[in-house]
Amino acid sequence: MGPRLVVDAALELSVVGSFAAPGYAIRRRLFDWEDPGRDALRGRTVAITGPTSGLGRAAARSLAAAGARVLLVGRSEERLRAVHDELAAVQGDDRFPVLVADMASLESVAAAVRSIREQEPRLDVLVDNAGVMPADRLQSPDGIELALATMVVGPFALLAGLLPLLRGNGGGRVISVTSGGMYTQAVDFDDLQWTSRPFSGPRAYAMAKRIQVALMREWARRLAGSGVTCNAMHPGWADTPGLAESLPGFYRLMRPLLRTPAQGADTITWLATAPEAGRSSGRLFLDRRPRPFDRVPATRLSAADRERLWEIVVALADVPDPAPD
Ligand SMILES: NC(=O)c1ccc[n+]([C@@H]2O[C@H](COP(=O)([O-])OP(=O)(O)OC[C@H]3O[C@@H](n4cnc5c(N)ncnc54)[C@H](OP(=O)(O)O)[C@@H]3O)[C@@H](O)[C@H]2O)c1
Numbered sequence: 569m570g571p572r573l574v575v576d577a578a579l580e581l582s583v584v585g586s587f588a589a590p591g592y593a594i595r596r597r598l599f600d601w602e603d604p605g606r607d608a609l610r611g612r613t614v615a616i617t618g619p620t621s622g623l624g625r626a627a628a629r630s631l632a633a634a635g636a637r638v639l640l641v642g643r644s645e646e647r648l649r650a651v652h653d654e655l656a657a658v659q660g661d662d663r664f665p666v667l668v669a670d671m672a673s674l675e676s677v678a679a680a681v682r683s684i685r686e687q688e689p690r691l692d693v694l695v696d697n698a699g700v701m702p703a704d705r706l707q708s709p710d711g712i713e714l715a716l717a718t719m720v721v722g723p724f725a726l727l728a729g730l731l732p733l734l735r736g737n738g739g740g741r742v743i744s745v746t747s748g749g750m751y752t753q754a755v756d757f758d759d760l761q762w763t764s765r766p767f768s769g770p771r772a773y774a775m776a777k778r779i780q781v782a783l784m785r786e787w788a789r790r791l792a793g794s795g796v797t798c799n800a801m802h803p804g805w806a807d808t809p810g811l812a813e814s815l816p817g818f819y820r821l822m823r824p825l826l827r828t829p830a831q832g833a834d835t836i837t838w839l840a841t842a843p844e845a846g847r848s849s850g851r852l853f854l855d856r857r858p859r860p861f862d863r864v865p866a867t868r869l870s871a872a873d874r875e876r877l878w879e880i881v882v883a884l885a886d887v888p889d890p891a892p893d
Contacts, residue, residue, distance in 0.1 A: 609636035618698030622808025626829035671722035681729030701814035728890035788850030790891035806832030
């Protein structure tokens with residue numbers, strides 16, 4: 569291992585040093601990162617969920633700056649319009665269609681799929697970014713616990729529906745935005761929806777994120793050789809409205825050390841643009857490098873567990889199996 573990789577690995581072990589702003593700044597210098605050129609995604613189409621705030625908004629900006637047509641998929645027309653108007657003004661053209669969709673509603677996701685398939689001749693990148701940490705146990709319109717519905721079931725149905733478009737160009741990229749919080753949380757197969765124990769927002773969130781990563785690995789395995797790659801990334805800790813609202817104590821304590829949204833979102837754009845990222849599938853990234861799936865052995869999921877989760881989520885999403893084994 570070269571000296572730069574040694575520094576990177578030591579940072580990763582420190583957790584706080586890695587996840588907070590110093591981790592980003594050190595790695596950026598260490599590896600001489602460059603931003604994608606203005607034409608890196610020219611002629612390509614990217615769909616991103618949750619572009620109205622925090623990391624999603626930062627990613628939408630940099631994907632737009634890389635030349636992509638960016639489909640802005642979110643639940644508030646007003647907030648989407650504001651992002652659209654900002655991107656169109658900064659980029660000087662209008663390649664940012666707005667699509668209202670609630671990721672927690674399967675009917676809404678199905679409508680979004682229909683609309684994208686009707687209107688878009690191609691889709692090159694799908695960024696699954698929308699996320700929520702509910703304070704209480706809430707249910708989606710489909711009766712699914714809200715964290716699971718928003719970050720697992722809805723995104724699964726969205727990807728299932730858009731797969732034909734992603735396959736169409738022979739090289740689609742799927743990017744799941746997860747959280748380092750998932751390292752601490754095991755998946756309780758007997759209570760995936762928090763019906764038989766006291767609800768904890770942070771734990772429900774972390775479990776949904778762990779399931780999201782497990783499914784991304786399963787997508788990657790099932791789509792191997794198809795040209796479609798599926799990777800997850802976690803952003804470290806970034807100063808966003810979502811973090812401030814969902815973990816106020818942590819936010820106050822860590823604020824001076826948090827990454828900017830653009831720093832947290834950097835690896836999203838890198839995964840969408842870098843040629844080497846296009847050769848990777850089924851991995852979890854932080855700061856442009858693959859990272860371990862597990863840090864706590866008790867939270868590890870086996871290949872059989874991942875297949876089991878796939879079957880469960882296919883049933884919850886109420887779609888035909890999009891990639892049968
Ligand atoms: N910030 C961090 O340090 C951090 C760390 C680890 C992981 N993450 C992950 O990064 C992603 C972005 O988080 P953030 O920190 O940028 O949070 P944020 O500021 O709260 O942004 C969340 C985005 O998700 C959208 N969203 C939430 N529920 C939705 C739904 N049902 N349907 C459609 N869109 C929905 C929100 O839309 P509205 O504008 O309509 O609310 C917003 O655009 C999330 O997946 C989060 O879990 C963040």
